[in-house]
Amino acid sequence: MFTGIIQAIGSIAEIEVNDGSCVLSIATPNDFLANVKVGDSICVNGVCLTVTSFDADIFKTDVSVETIRCTSFKQLEKDSKVNLEQALTLADHLGGHLVTGHVDGIGIVKHIETESNSTCFTVTAPKDIAKYIARKGSICMDGVSLTVNSVDGDDFTVNIIPHTLENTVIIDYQLETKINLEIDLIARYVERLHTYN
Numbered sequence: 001m002f003t004g005i006i007q008a009i010g011s012i013a014e015i016e017v018n019d020g021s022c023v024l025s026i027a028t029p030n031d032f033l034a035n036v037k038v039g040d041s042i043c044v045n046g047v048c049l050t051v052t053s054f055d056a057d058i059f060k061t062d063v064s065v066e067t068i069r070c071t072s073f074k075q076l077e078k079d080s081k082v083n084l085e086q087a088l089t090l091a092d093h094l095g096g097h098l099v100t101g102h103v104d105g106i107g108i109v110k111h112i113e114t115e116s117n118s119t120c121f122t123v124t125a126p127k128d129i130a131k132y133i134a135r136k137g138s139i140c141m142d143g144v145s146l147t148v149n150s151v152d153g154d155d156f157t158v159n160i161i162p163h164t165l166e167n168t169v170i171i172d173y174q175l176e177t178k179i180n181l182e183i184d185l186i187a188r189y190v191e192r193l194h195t196y197n
Helices: 065-070 162-166 185-195
Strands: 008-018 021-027 041-044 047-054 058-063 081-086 105-115 118-124 138-141 144-147 150-152 155-160 178-183
Touching: 021 065, 041 058, 138 155, 144 155, 178 185
Parallel strands: none
Antiparallel strands: 008 021, 008 081, 021 058, 041 047, 041 081, 047 058, 105 118, 105 178, 118 155, 138 144, 138 178, 150 155
């Protein structure tokens, strides 16, 4: 589990492709891997991945064909920036919301507008998950825990404060950027309770 509070921005150092799957080598700030062990989970742009090896400032992780198919990872290339968060421990503060690192769909940035000291992004969600996105509810975008400002059909808006903009890959979003979305965990269970016979 994760909180959606980004701890560092990494970059793709190498992509080794193998029959549709791949191995990512991700460069990190010098202290990010200080307490990491092989087998630990790290959330990379909202996707829970397992550390298979590491050194002082680079870790490797396997990415399956299914993960590539269901996420925006197919857009990654050498030097792409990625949001990073280590797995939540019982001693950590839950500053965002509960995030699993299981991507529900890919959103597309449709509008960007500056509002006072924040930046408002309008994102179109896939139709099959749009019903789970609620005004003032939680949404995870590329691993970042955010509050939904408004909802209009398949579109929703989020306001990003300068600190979040400057410390996540959201600063690089442009029109038509594809982003990993994870809906609020509670929404899935509410629907299951409602539809179970």
